[in-house]
Amino acid sequence: MHDEKNLRLYGLMLCMPELESLPLLQELADEHPWMQAGLHELNLTPLEEWQGEYTRLFVNGFPKTPAPPYESVYRHQSMQGPVVDTLHDLYQDAGLTIGEMPADYLGTQLEFAAHLAASDDPRAPHWQTRLWRDHLQHWLPHFIADVCQHSQLLIYRLWGGQLTLLSKHMQEVMTYA
Amino acid sequence: MDTTVNFYTQDVWTWWIAIYLYFGGLGAATLAVTFLTDMYMKAHRDLVLWGAFSGVVLLALGSLMLFSHLLDHRAVIHVLNPMVLIYKPDSWIAWGTQFIIWMMFWGVLYALPYMYATDFFDKVPVVNWLLDRKLVNRIAQLSTRYRKTVGWLATVNGVGVAVYTGLLLQSFPAVALWHNPGVPLLFTVSAFSTAMAFLLLLMYLVIKQPDDQRIRNFYERVDLILISAELVILFSFFHYMQAGNESAMHSARMLWNDMGWLIGFIGFGLIVPFLLELRGVLKGWSSHLPVVTASVLVLIGGYLLRHYFMYSGVYAYPW
Amino acid sequence: MTHYAMVIDLNTCVGCNACMAACAMENQTPVWKSSWRTYVHDKEIGNGSDVHRRFFPRLCNHCDNPPCMSVCPTGATYKLDNGIVLVDEERCMGCRACAMACPYDARRSVTYEDVERGREFYGEAYRRQHPSVDKCTFCEHRLKEGLEPACVETCVGSARMFCDLDNPEDPVSQLVASGVARPLMPHLGTRPNIYYIDDLKRRG
Numbered sequence: 001m002h003d004e005k006n007l008r009l010y011g012l013m014l015c016m017p018e019l020e021s022l023p024l025l026q027e028l029a030d031e032h033p034w035m036q037a038g039l040h041e042l043n044l045t046p047l048e049e050w051q052g053e054y055t056r057l058f059v060n061g062f063p064k065t066p067a068p069p070y071e072s073v074y075r076h077q078s079m080q081g082p083v084v085d086t087l088h089d090l091y092q093d094a095g096l097t098i099g100e101m102p103a104d105y106l107g108t109q110l111e112f113a114a115h116l117a118a119s120d121d122p123r124a125p126h127w128q129t130r131l132w133r134d135h136l137q138h139w140l141p142h143f144i145a146d147v148c149q150h151s152q153l154l155i156y157r158l159w160g161g162q163l164t165l166l167s168k169h170m171q172e173v174m175t176y177a
Numbered sequence: 178m179d180t181t182v183n184f185y186t187q188d189v190w191t192w193w194i195a196i197y198l199y200f201g202g203l204g205a206a207t208l209a210v211t212f213l214t215d216m217y218m219k220a221h222r223d224l225v226l227w228g229a230f231s232g233v234v235l236l237a238l239g240s241l242m243l244f245s246h247l248l249d250h251r252a253v254i255h256v257l258n259p260m261v262l263i264y265k266p267d268s269w270i271a272w273g274t275q276f277i278i279w280m281m282f283w284g285v286l287y288a289l290p291y292m293y294a295t296d297f298f299d300k301v302p303v304v305n306w307l308l309d310r311k312l313v314n315r316i317a318q319l320s321t322r323y324r325k326t327v328g329w330l331a332t333v334n335g336v337g338v339a340v341y342t343g344l345l346l347q348s349f350p351a352v353a354l355w356h357n358p359g360v361p362l363l364f365t366v367s368a369f370s371t372a373m374a375f376l377l378l379l380m381y382l383v384i385k386q387p388d389d390q391r392i393r394n395f396y397e398r399v400d401l402i403l404i405s406a407e408l409v410i411l412f413s414f415f416h417y418m419q420a421g422n423e424s425a426m427h428s429a430r431m432l433w434n435d436m437g438w439l440i441g442f443i444g445f446g447l448i449v450p451f452l453l454e455l456r457g458v459l460k461g462w463s464s465h466l467p468v469v470t471a472s473v474l475v476l477i478g479g480y481l482l483r484h485y486f487m488y489s490g491v492y493a494y495p496w
Numbered sequence: 497m498t499h500y501a502m503v504i505d506l507n508t509c510v511g512c513n514a515c516m517a518a519c520a521m522e523n524q525t526p527v528w529k530s531s532w533r534t535y536v537h538d539k540e541i542g543n544g545s546d547v548h549r550r551f552f553p554r555l556c557n558h559c560d561n562p563p564c565m566s567v568c569p570t571g572a573t574y575k576l577d578n579g580i581v582l583v584d585e586e587r588c589m590g591c592r593a594c595a596m597a598c599p600y601d602a603r604r605s606v607t608y609e610d611v612e613r614g615r616e617f618y619g620e621a622y623r624r625q626h627p628s629v630d631k632c633t634f635c636e637h638r639l640k641e642g643l644e645p646a647c648v649e650t651c652v653g654s655a656r657m658f659c660d661l662d663n664p665e666d667p668v669s670q671l672v673a674s675g676v677a678r679p680l681m682p683h684l685g686t687r688p689n690i691y692y693i694d695d696l697k698r699r700g
Contacts, residue, residue: 496554
């Protein structure tokens with residue numbers, strides 16, 4: 001559930017759909033059966049429609065974008081909020097710097113979680129706890145709710161379901177840590 | 178915010194408008210000069226008829242360029258109504274439209290009595306019919322009786338047309354090349370200079386009356402003065418732009434590195450005609466070819482000025 | 497008296513262009529020719545590895561001394577008491593003097609072809625009847641119903657904030673009053689009403 005492969009796949013779901021996207025996901029479907037019903041629907045959906053739905057949900061919706069995948073938006077109603085700095089510090093502590101996407105982007109946070117899951121560093125669980133306790137738990141549930149409520153494509157609702165299971169699991173891990 | 182500035186020219190008012198600005202200045206100034214000549218130098222039927230005709234035709238052609246350029250032609254009615262000057266006195270296009278309309282109106286009225294004084298219009302259909310109407314006859318008599326009034330009404334509106342084009346360009350605050358008091362001066366001087374050149378061509382090549390030598394000499398002298406004035410104004414512009422703000426300096430770089438502007442306009446449009454006419458005024462030429470050449474060059478230069486002005490205006494945006 | 501203004505925080509605009517799209521849909525602009533009432537400019541600032549992208553939303557500034565209004569020959573461009581500068585599309589003949597006069601590149605042409613295409617694209621709901629010059633209206637039709645302009649409502653990062661400068665209690669108008677948010681090219685004398693909070697992204 002919280003292993004590297006799953007976390008990277010959850011992050012991958014946040015990429016803009018392209019021509020190669022569906023074949024790639026179909027290859028992964030055997031190991032991740034939760035996707036199958038969603039992929040079946042995508043098979044019947046034109047790429048443009050998928051891209052349009054992705055854009056509407058996460059980038060640029062009218063009248064409002066339903067699920068912008070940024071912690072600052074959910075916690076501070078702005079972009080580049082104060083959490084960006086604390087996340088930068090966390091990534092730096094773990095010896096990482098971020099690329100183009102902002103620090104509070106869900107994709108960045110999931111990538112970080114995946115990196116920690118695969119890491120041998122004894123401090124990794126501590127950083128994982130910081131990520132969940134100080135950041136993800138405060139906004140991911142709301143984000144998931146928005147995705148599940150507004151997404152017209154099954155794949156994103158299923159993805160939301162997986163993220164819910166992930167959240168619940170992390171909640172338990174932190175409680176007993 | 179001010180750390181970045183981007184510079185753009187515009188593609189909204191291009192050569193369509195440049196042609197109008199040129200025809201507008203040329204036609205209106207021609208009409209004004211011929212009427213003033215007729216009123217104060219020598220009564221001259223052919224000059225007035227040509228002046229009025231050129232004024233009306235050039236302004237009609239220019240106005241057609243403007244009209245075609247509109248997005249919604251139907252709405253032009255809102256600017257044709259003279260009352261527009263009451264509720265939009267701050268718009269130079271409103272003034273210009275009225276100047277054009279009334280210049281044409283009074284211009285035709287001033288020329289009307291002269292139209293009876295020549296056989297030419299007897300052969301022109303529709304016009305000959307109109308001239309036969311009692312009402313038109315009566316109007317021509319009134320025009321003769323109030324000659325000076327009609328002449329001045331036409332002249333004032335004509336000068337208005339020649340001057341307003343520069344004031345219009347001056348009213349755009351974002352572009353340093355346009356937003357300065359030199360532009361109305363430059364455009365007015367250029368309009369009258371091209372008018373003198375046009376009239377010299379007419380008098381040497383078409384009207385060709387030997388007793389007009391006094392008028393031709395006078396026009397040459399006036400054109401010489403006007404070209405000199407234009408060179409002085411442009412000299413001032415040069416320095417204004419070199420030491421100007423970013424918009425001015427960008428315009429300067431575009432203009433003063435362009436051979437069309439330097440050689441075409443300044444060189445052949447102003448300096449060469451100036452020298453030709455200077456020699457003509459001081460020593461005289463044995464033929465009228467140099468003056469005719471100078472006049473043609475001035476006319477070409479008149480268009481180039483307005484062309485370059487429209488294309489070299491630079492907007493400086495802080496993004 | 498109401499005096500509408502907008503504050504744009506250049507620190508939080510991430511160039512998602514949601515505002516451009518929302519405006520286009522709300523105001524039925526000719527998207528097929530990439531003609532926008534509001535546009536988000538994208539500029540890289542800095543040298544070498546120390547480069548950052550600045551996104552700069554630009555729209556009509558609804559100036560208090562609008563040069564577009566003085567040059568308009570038909571009176572099609574006019575200003576409401578609440579500060580909004582509007583274009584009467586029936587009265588506008590499209591001479592484009594306003595576009596020439598505007599220092600903020602706020603005006604776009606809508607042609608006969610665009611009106612026809614608009615009828616196809618936007619269907620029966622299409623409101624425009626005539627070609628004219630077009631620009632931002634601060635969504636005046638939405639303000640009348642107590643809504644905010646479409647671009648403000650849709651902004652994900654709250655980069656756009658709308659306010660009434662005559663309401664001193666409004667925290668957004670306090671941003672203007674404090675001088676944190678500043679207008680563009682104020683020396684031109686246009687007295688604009690879009691105020692920008694300068695971007696000071698910390699790098700490294």
